[in-house]
Amino acid sequence: MTSELINVSITRLSHSEGLPLPSYATQGAAGFDFLAAVQETICIQPGERVLVPTGLCIALPPGYELQIRPRSGLALKHGITLPNTPGTIDEDYRGELKIIVMNAGNEEFCIERGTRIAQGVLAPVVRLQWHEVANLDETARGKGGFGSTGQ
Numbered sequence: 001m002t003s004e005l006i007n008v009s010i011t012r013l014s015h016s017e018g019l020p021l022p023s024y025a026t027q028g029a030a031g032f033d034f035l036a037a038v039q040e041t042i043c044i045q046p047g048e049r050v051l052v053p054t055g056l057c058i059a060l061p062p063g064y065e066l067q068i069r070p071r072s073g074l075a076l077k078h079g080i081t082l083p084n085t086p087g088t089i090d091e092d093y094r095g096e097l098k099i100i101v102m103n104a105g106n107e108e109f110c111i112e113r114g115t116r117i118a119q120g121v122l123a124p125v126v127r128l129q130w131h132e133v134a135n136l137d138e139t140a141r142g143k144g145g146f147g148s149t150g151q
């Protein structure tokens with residue numbers, strides 16, 4: 001990938017010792033894979049969700065967020081998803097990164113230590129400032145939405 005690399009400070013908690021840092025699986029991958037820093041294998045029953053530790057804390061540079069997204073292979077093969085996707089890591093968060101993993105499949109799914117459970121994508125943030133007005137400008141769409149343009 002030709003995009004610039006942004007430095008992000010990272011610290012480890014004791015339960016991630018021995019695991020490699022999250023990394024990009026291919027040269028052009030947009031997301032790096034988070035490894036589950038579980039001490040023992042945890043199994044999620046269909047419909048259940050668990051909070052998976054990463055054992056990592058980071059300090060994002062100002063103006064960035066980290067999005068935590070599901071992995072499509074786990075979603076397709078096992079129905080593993082993240083109910084809050086994309087999870088938002090704020091630039092001022094210094095706690096442990098954790099991943100809310102849900103089993104939307106039909107069978108038990110087990111997460112072993114080091115399972116690549118989700119991916120992180122660094123993204124720039126644009127913040128707004130409200131400008132309260134009496135009326136909004138008119139558009140062709142107007143208030144039409146929720147299927148107003150047809151199938």
Ligand SMILES: O=c1ccn([C@H]2C[C@H](O)[C@@H](COP(=O)(O)OP(=O)(O)OP(=O)(O)O)O2)c(=O)[nH]1
Binds near residue numbers: 090091100
């Ligand atoms: O999948 C996630 C989502 C969030 N976080 C952490 C980092 C984030 O900066 C913080 C707060 O997340 P969010 O704003 O989504 O949750 P909230 O329910 O609004 O909590 P808060 O009141 O702490 O902002 O929790 C995670 O570790 N994993």
Ligand SMILES: [Mg+2]
């Ligand atoms: Mg919040």
